[in-house]
Amino acid sequence: MxxxxxxxxxxxxxxxxxxxxxxxxxxxxxxxxxxxxxxxxxxxxxxxxxxxxxxxxxxxxxxxxxxxxxxxxxxxxxxxxxxxxxxxxxxxxxxxxxxxxxxxxxxxxxxxxxxxxxxxxxxxxxxxxxxxxxSNNIIERCQFYRNNDTGLQLSAGSANNQIINCDSYYNADPPDYADADGFAPKLTVGSGNYFYGCRAWGNCDDGWDGYLRGADDVSTTLENCWTWGNGYLENGSDPGSQANGNGFKMGGGDNSNSDSLMHHFTLIKCVAFNNKAKGFDQNNNMGSMILYNCTGYNNQTANYRIQRAIDPEQVVIVKNCLSYDGLAQLGDFAIQETNSWFPAFEVTADDFLSLDTDLASAARQADGSLPDIDLLHLAEGSDLIDAGVDLGFPFNGLAPDLGAFETDFTNSINEYKYTMPGDFQLLQNYPNPFNPTTHISYILAKPEKVTLIIFNSVGQKVATLVDGEMRETGLNTAIWNGRNKNGMIVPAGVYFYRLELRNVIISTRKMLFIK
Ligand SMILES: [Ca+2]
Ligand SMILES: [Ca+2]
Ligand SMILES: [Ca+2]
Ligand SMILES: [Ca+2]
Structure with missing residues (x-):
């Protein structure tokens, strides 16, 4: 051999x-x-x-x-x-x-x-x-700037191209300022294009644009990509509403094709901030959108907006994502897990090492990779550290952090939930499915401050069953009568119940309320 x-x-x-x-x-x-x-x-x-x-x-x-x-x-x-x-x-x-x-x-x-x-x-x-x-081209360590339309565009069926460690900035298309994006896998683009380590900033239209006209059912993947300050000209002025100003625009169609087009987007560890409109924007996309460990900060309209119903065979999954100083607007069809806007977390400026967005355009490292900066990295002691679920990517400490940047810090509070998994148990409710009453049991090793909360499928708190010091060790059971905190019977559907000990999330389980 x-x-x-x-x-x-x-x-x-x-x-x-x-x-x-x-x-x-x-x-x-x-x-x-x-x-x-x-x-x-x-x-x-x-x-x-x-x-x-x-x-x-x-x-x-x-x-x-x-x-x-x-x-x-x-x-x-x-x-x-x-x-x-x-x-x-x-x-x-x-x-x-x-x-x-x-x-x-x-x-x-x-x-x-x-x-x-x-x-x-x-x-x-x-x-x-x-x-x-x-197709099958690799574009690496290239810079596209001050062009009179999109910096790098992919169209006419172009597929399986890799765009690695490229920058695209200050592109603008006078006199309308309507179309110049940083990177645009759009219109008639093919499938399987992949962006890694790219930055797009200060483009008059969008950072990334996946708008389709001609293509359908195509996929694009972005990993470790940053975009900010789009929707403006280089001098900071706003050229008008034609200049959309989204960070990652993930679709879709327009009136001419009845909003039917699918551009399946996967965004992993991507960051959008200071954009004129939305950070992560559905834009009528009917395809699947998967966002893992993304960070949105101070995007003017919303950090995340995926609200419109998608094709019933597609899926929206948003996990370990972080939103600060901006809205996270997700439809109830979105499958979510451990996002920073869940009630367990509080996101403030103290969660970050730096919010100095000027750092983002720093020079790249010698090998072409993104600069190693503190912007939007989590500060020691943040409750967002080690708070995520394992999505198969490498992580430090006890569990993945929320957002795009994994810290070296561990969270001593969250450590608690990983070091003693056998001591506490949240059991499956019974009956399940149920109407309207169900039993939720948990096992305590020692007296603890316990919180047991019911959430609906979009992470809104529906009812609090337990909130206080529990002295009984062993099996404890709470009963939910299917009513919200106002005493109203809740709509049928999927609900989650979550056990917290000392305000640390220990376990979450799913149940189904039927009518
Ligand atoms: Ca536009
Ligand atoms: Ca655009
Ligand atoms: Ca916090
Ligand atoms: Ca971690």
Missing amino acids: KKLILLFLFFQFAVNHNYAQIYVATYGNDDSLGTKEKPYATFTKAISESAPGDTICVRGGTYNLTTTITITAVKSGTDSQMCTMTAYNNEVPVLDFSEQELGSKGISLKSNYWHIIGLNITKAGDNGMDINFG
Whole structure:
């Protein structure tokens, strides 16, 4: 087996050795050899000379460009032989399209299996980069800024592209200022596009926009992405209501397609703050939306708004999410668990190490990853630490924290619930389903301050059955008569009952009230 691997490595090495390195420089000449010593002048020439597996090395400096750089389908790479176009070493190539006419794009990527690294694309007449009819590309450590429409757009069925550690900011489309987003997997986009470690800020329309027209039933995933301050121009002024100003806009359709379109979004550890409208916005999306460990802060209309009924076969799941200084508006169809707006938590400025939002645009780390800053990280002693449920991601301490940033701190209060799981027990209610009366039992190891609360499916408190010092150890039973705190019989449906000891959530269980 070892021999086989060595042979394989050697073979790879041997093949790699034949791949060309093609150079482009601001001082180059297309009539030269395209070598490091004698680089080409234009991207078009370098692309035309490249074959799958080759690397185009772009030297630093400003390239003044007037025409779109188009990479056509015939120049596609393959799964095992991607085409690479990369900034040379740590040099910074700036592709400046400021002389380009309005409406023309900077880079038009119509090919598959390209890996584009470290380019700065600015002032294009339209999109900085438009991936259209292009799939399985990787766009990494690129910056899109001050373009005359969306920084990076994906359309025309483009699928399975990976956008890694890219920034898109201050894009704006005069004179209407209606469409320029940071990143836009929208309109006719394909499925399976993935964003990791990207930032979008100060774009006149939205940070991310998943609005559909033409496409349906597509999926997009975002992980560790931040967006803020969208809906405004670079100078901070508001260009008007056409400039929507949402952080993550997850759909959908409009009147022309009867609000039927599904854009399934998964957002993991994503952060939205200071946006003009909503942080996490459904926008008529009828598809599934899954939000895990997201943070919304100070978005003007709402931090989260997913209120409109979705397609009955789809699902909205929101877990371990954090909202501060803004609304969390979720329909009762949303499946929720341990979100910061649940009654057990109180979110104040004291929960955070920093609320200095200027930190977010700090320079990236040497490897291209997001800056390591204190913004919206939890402070020691926060009740949001170790308060989440295990969603399969790595975590520190005793349990996942709420929000996008896992701290090194543990919560000594929450420790209590993890270190002595066997001593307390919340049993399943009986009967279940029930109407209108049911019994809820719990086992206490020693006298404790106990709270037993009933919640409805959207996390609103319905009734408090127990709230006080319980002296009886062993089995305790409370009876719920199906009435809320005003004495009214509650509607049929799913309810949750939760046992807290010393105000720490120990256990939550589900029950069904039928009529
Ligand atoms: Ca708009
Ligand atoms: Ca938009
Ligand atoms: Ca708190
Ligand atoms: Ca933790």
